[in-house]
Amino acid sequence: MSEAEEEVRGDRNEEEEKKKEKRRRSRKKEKQEQRQVEEEEPRSECVLLRGIFKLGKKSHDVLLTRTRLTWTPIIPETPTGEVCMMQPGVLLLQDVFAVKVKRRRAAGQQSGGAVLGVALFYCRRRGRRLEEDTLHLHNASAEHTHTWYNTLSELLAGLSTRPRYLKVFINPCSHKKEAVHIYREHVAPLFKMADVRTDITVTERKGHALSVMKECKLDEYDGVVCVGGDGSVAELCHALVLRAQLDADSPEDPVKPVLPLGIIPAGSTDVVSCSVHGVRDPVTAALHIVLGHLQDVDMCSFSSHGQLVRFGFSAMFGFGAQSLVQAEKKRWMPSSRRREYALVKTLARLRPEDCQLSFLPAKKSTRERSEHRDQNQDQDSVSEAEESWTTNQGLYLSISVMSIPCLSSHAPRGLAPNTSLANGSAELIAVGNTSRSEFIKHLKRYNSSSGQFSFSFVETHTVSAVRIRPRLLSAWSEEEESEEEQEEGDSKTTPIIQSEGAAFPWNMDGELVEIPNEVLVRVHPRLITLYGEEVDEAESTVSCSCI
Structure with missing residues (x-):
């Protein structure tokens, strides 16, 4: 064999060895990528579909399981044979709410058109907000596209809570x-x-x-x-x-x-x-x-002398109710101005109420006891009688009972930050008689992170039931209003007695309700299901400048 033939054969062998090495590296790369995807997915899941789609201008290897979609860029091997590992993108199907077939249509065309791929519409989280976003998977094959569309649609339809x-x-x-x-x-x-x-x-x-x-x-x-x-x-x-x-x-x-x-x-x-x-x-x-997204939530029943008034989440007596009375008189005002007017007006006429306040402290077994409660009302009364009620008599500027935190932009941590949506209890906040300046300090701290309850005249309790029996109702004539607005100083005040038979104003979930007698508030754990997810703190964007 001539030297020239030996050189040609040597070159061929070298090329074949290079090709074999390249194939080995390619197989190794595929195994590494497959292993990475399998490690991220639960072992119980299997890949339902695998295909190539373009995301943007790059081709990607896309895998679909029952719970997620993953895609990895297909990157050509470098001249040196180095393997570049890319982190795959992941989209959970629980965040996808719609899938559509993408088509190219002419102006005014309502149906048909060339298939371009599939689009997945999903929600993206930005803090506490959910925003709509879209993932576009491009592939011109109609058969390939419809296979993916049908499979994705079946998986989304199988999510039972939707x-x-x-x-x-x-x-x-x-x-x-x-x-x-x-x-x-x-x-x-x-x-x-x-x-x-x-x-x-x-x-x-x-x-x-x-x-x-x-x-x-x-x-x-x-x-x-x-x-x-x-x-x-x-x-x-x-x-x-x-x-x-x-x-x-x-x-x-x-x-x-x-x-x-x-x-x-x-x-x-x-x-x-x-x-x-x-x-x-x-x-x-x-x-x-x-x-x-479902969330079980506690509710309260508000009743008076055995008669149901309503079901709800919160009730305020005293300052919270009196400020609502003032706000209802100015319905023509913009809401922000009406709120500030009502707060200032009520603070100027601040008076305590003489009440008998009784509450039943919540226990750890409140939820279990309510879930297994017998349907017999007499048995419920007997079980409650066996519990230890705490009763106080005194002057209160404000009494609030809330089964949810009552978050808002004005109170980011909530009016009742020590309770949650489904803990089987409510928070009782009783503000005793104090000076106007001290009461304003208490109100201002709702805008801050904490400290609204760190006053000697404020007491809070975790309760399963509350009974409020007002004895005196504060009321003012027009002449007394004008005199009150001219008063100065922060001396403690006393309630003004009104004739019997008048109704007491209550703020129940933002609605004004007048009740002439005592009110019994009872917590019912997980009584209703709401769409949403419990949060610890609300987004704060507004602050009240009136105080």
Whole structure:
């Protein structure tokens, strides 16, 4: 064999060895990438689909399991044969609310068109907010695209907590009368994208939602949605529990509704929405609904002399109720001005109430005891009688009972930061008689991080029941109002006696309720299910400048 032939054969062998080495490196790279993906996925999962799509301008190796989608860039091997490992992107299917086939269509074309791939619509978290985002997977193969689209659609349809048909109530008079606009602009497009059908009722008067809820066929729906403020939310929560009692033929004991309630904030404070979302944002609330995020929440029943007044989340007596009385007189004012006016006016007329305050301290077994409570009301009364009630008599500027934290932009940590959505108890906050300046210091600290309860005249208790029996009602004539506004100093004041038979104002979930007798507040653990996730603190964007 000539030297030339030997050189050619040697070159061929060298090239073959290089090709073999390249193939070995390629197989090694694929195994490493596969091992990395398998390590990130639960062992019980298997890859349902694997394919190549373009994300942007680069081709990616895309894998689909039952819970996630992962994609890794396909990078050509470097001339030196080095393997460049890339961290794969991951999208959890629990965050995806819609999948659509992408097509190229001409202007005015409503259907058909060349297939371009699939688009996954998902929610992205920015702090407490949820934002809509889209992942585009490009592939011109119609067969390949439809295989992925059908599989993804089946996986999303298998998420059982997601609603498919919702009963929606819109209060057009809430806050700045923007509820209809908020729903059409921010909520309806997301519901349509997620293929959620809706049956909409625009309420015409107070109590309209309650009357509709008593008669409609709830078994047709997967959930109920309220677009409005705290008053609308309280009315629908009350209606859901009453309807559950009616369906279960249990008029004496509260019954947990089957349907969850979604809250689209459209009010002035939206404390319930902030407590389950952390922000006053309709998009965040709508995404919690379409993704099926559910949260069990405690509720209270408010009754007087054995007669149910309503179900709700919070009740305020004293300052909180008197300020609402002043605010209701100025409904024509913008909400921020009305709030500041009411606070200043009530502070100028600050008077304590003489009350007998009784409460039943909550125990660790409160939730278990309520879940296994016998349906016999007599047995409930006997069990409560065996508990140790604590009773105090004195002058109080404010008494609040709250089963949820009542977060808002004005009180980021909540009016009742020591309770949570589903701990089976409520927080009792009793503010005793003190000077106006000290009381203002107490109020100001709600805007800060903490310290609102670090006063000698403020006491807090974790309770399962509260009974408030007011003896004297503060009231003022027009002449006394003008005299009061001219008074100076911070000396302690005493209540003014009013004739018997007058009703006492209460602030129950932002609604003014007048009750002439004592009020019994009882906590019912996990009585209702809301769309949302519990948060520790609300987003703070507004502060009150009036105090």
